Amino acid sequence: MSRFRKRRAAKAGLPPGTLVYTGEKVDEQAKICIMEYDENILSEKETSTVDECLVFKNKPGVTWIDVNGISHIPNLQKLGECFNLHPLVMEDILNVDQRPKTEDYDDYLFIVLKNIRYDRTSDDIAAQQVSFILGPNYVISFHENATEIFAPVRERVRTAKGRIRKGGADYLAYSLIDLIVDNYFIVLEDFGEHIEFLEDEVVKQPTPATLGIIHRCKNDMILLRKSMWPLREVVSRLERKESPLISDATSLYFKDVYDHVIVAIDTVETNRDILSGMLDIYLSSVSYKLNEIMKVLTIIATIFMPLTFMAGVYGMNFKNLPELQWEYGYFIALGGMLAVALTMLYFFRRKKWI
DSSP states (O other), X not given: OHXXXXXXXXXXXXXXXXXXXXXXXXXXXXXEEEEEEOSSOEEEXXXXXXXXXXXGTTOSSEEEEEEEOOOOHHHHHHHHHHTTOOHHHHHHHXXXXXXXXXXXXXXXXXXXXXXXEEETTTTEEEEEEEEEEEOSSEEEEEEOOSSOTTHHHHHHHHHTOTTTTTSOHHHHHHHHHHHHHHHHHHHHHHHHHHHHHHHHHHHHOOOHHHHHHHHHHHHHXXXXXXXXXXXXXXXXXHHTTOSTTSOHHHHHHHHHHHHHHXXXXXXXXXXXXXXXXXXXXXXXXXXXHHHHHHHHHHHXXXXXXHHHHHHHHHTOOOTTOGGGGOTTHHHHHHHHHHHHHHHHHHHHHHTTXX
């Protein structure tokens, strides 16, 4: 959190539209994949500069420019100038902690989403910002991680599977957004298994380490909620066809994405409730365990109170203590103590205290 605050503080006092990258600095060059296609042809190339992207703005067919790595500001600035992107849009692309949103700039739509990744090894969840520019015949996607998150869609374009090669740029944007939303369910399923395992551990054998894991899971749920709740509004605007860039046919597909988002949000809320209840179970289990310990100690102390009294009486050093002269006084005293202890145990058992 402190590193994030420092990155945000770097923009303080700068004029609107100033391009400042707020993500983690990387030394690698941006990897740009360009796909130009229609129903019959497909052209694909990779480059590390934007110069080869500039000729695709007004070409027929559909052009998809996927920019993997956004830390090199001059490249992005040149791309933004070619496609007439507003400086505030470029600023939001570089500010990688944007809230999911969609903005209509007449000639294009600017869409921001969060791609969620789950690391099974460390049980950590991370959110990565993905930005889209949807134009009349092009889609530009920006993301900052080397992971190939759009490989399934790219493969569908290559193999002409489904209607993606027959649809326009809006259908390509739908396919990319749908892929991100579908990935939410994979993350939620894996994370749900982790929560179930944690729930069993809390019930059977809670430890202080378990409390730390619950706290971390609750933070992950907050991250998921922040990533998914605004997406509901984003997809709703797209499926209502508020922009002429979204066709009637594609808006029907966005309705399906909207339903998926609602299901994902419901799953997140359910997991949040489970984790909140799990914390209560943990505290109750720890309290119950402590009460059981105190109960055993109290029973032991209560039993030894009369025994201590008897031992104290017969431990007094008065000369005329009658029982001191008994031949079997020691064994009688021990027998009396045993009888008192057994009587008290019987009484506790009858009262169902033990």
